[in-house]
Amino acid sequence: MSMQIWAVANQKGGVGKTTTAAALAGLLAEQSARTLLVDMDPHGSLTTYLGFDAEAAGSGVYELFRAKVGDAPLTDDNALIRTTAVDQLWLMPSSPAMATLDRQLGARAGMGLVLTEALQRLHGRFDRVVIDCPPMLGVLMINALVACERLIIPTQTEFLALGGLQRMLRSLAMVERSRGMRIPCLIVPTLFDSRTRASQTCLDSLKADYPDTVSRIVVPTDTQVREASRAGLPVGSWPAARRAGEAYRELLRELLEFEQAVAQAGAA
Numbered sequence: 001m002s003m004q005i006w007a008v009a010n011q012k013g014g015v016g017k018t019t020t021a022a023a024l025a026g027l028l029a030e031q032s033a034r035t036l037l038v039d040m041d042p043h044g045s046l047t048t049y050l051g052f053d054a055e056a057a058g059s060g061v062y063e064l065f066r067a068k069v070g071d072a073p074l075t076d077d078n079a080l081i082r083t084t085a086v087d088q089l090w091l092m093p094s095s096p097a098m099a100t101l102d103r104q105l106g107a108r109a110g111m112g113l114v115l116t117e118a119l120q121r122l123h124g125r126f127d128r129v130v131i132d133c134p135p136m137l138g139v140l141m142i143n144a145l146v147a148c149e150r151l152i153i154p155t156q157t158e159f160l161a162l163g164g165l166q167r168m169l170r171s172l173a174m175v176e177r178s179r180g181m182r183i184p185c186l187i188v189p190t191l192f193d194s195r196t197r198a199s200q201t202c203l204d205s206l207k208a209d210y211p212d213t214v215s216r217i218v219v220p221t222d223t224q225v226r227e228a229s230r231a232g233l234p235v236g237s238w239p240a241a242r243r244a245g246e247a248y249r250e251l252l253r254e255l256l257e258f259e260q261a262v263a264q265a266g267a268a
């Protein structure tokens with residue numbers, strides 16, 4: 001099977017994007033898929049999560065863009081990738097300098113394809129790629145949306161989070177128009193607290209508004225998620241985060257089922 005690329009994005013901050021990207025990638029790696037995580041967020045939460053100092057993680061996503069502009073030719077894509085504490089899981093780290101990319105390159109042509117081209121060069125090295133996005137629309141998120149085959153949108157089950165979801169869906173529609181194809185997406189309700197009415201009401205309205213796009217599972221609020229990130233491990237590799245871990249396992253199952261159905265429809 002060819003390398004499958006998923007992006008995790010939402011234009012709202014703090015909704016569980018990085019946690020979700022790390023959890024799904026960790027579970028894929030656990031199933032022996034050679035998995036690459038790409039940290040497209042200048043804040044580098046994912047890079048930090050996996051135990052690297054984002055200020056000093058060395059070459060990564062930033063160098064891809066610099067090389068494209070031409071003042072730092074890339075000699076070797078391998079130099080952009082780190083091994084992690086998890087077997088079969090690799091990271092292309094972020095750096096704070098990425099925050100300047102929109103200003104540096106915003107209007108230049110061809111800048112939306114930088115990540116796509118890099119991943120094409122890495123074809124064969126990985127089975128799976130999971131891209132973690134920053135919470136705002138810019139050259140970095142566009143690169144992720146252009147590169148991905150599937151978009152995962154973690155959405156906090158709280159009414160203030162619904163505006164971010166709507167903005168995200170508009171950005172997706174824009175990229176779909178320019179790619180001339182649909183990008184299947186899955187809305188994943190996160191930080192669900194069954195004890196609060198607000199969580200339940202918000203989940204109901206998500207399901208009513210996006211009946212075909214909301215995942216079967218919801219990710220519950222689980223205090224152990226923070227402990228897992230403190231330990232630098234994806235949620236599925238942190239046994240104490242059992243509730244969230246189970247949800248992410250089920251989410252992965254749903255994503256893989258969809259992929260199989262698409263592959264079968266394509267083959268038929």
Ligand SMILES: Nc1ncnc2c1ncn2[C@@H]1O[C@H](COP(=O)(O)OP(=O)(O)OP(=O)(O)O)[C@@H](O)[C@H]1O
Binds near residue numbers: 133135190
């Ligand atoms: N299911 C969960 N239960 C409890 N805490 C969670 C859960 N998911 C995420 N968190 C916590 O919520 C915070 C935000 O999560 P995360 O960093 O994954 O969100 P994000 O969308 O990537 O944020 P940003 O927009 O800043 O990149 C983190 O402290 C994380 O540990």
Ligand SMILES: [Mg+2]
Binds near residue numbers: 017018019046133
């Ligand atoms: Mg994040």
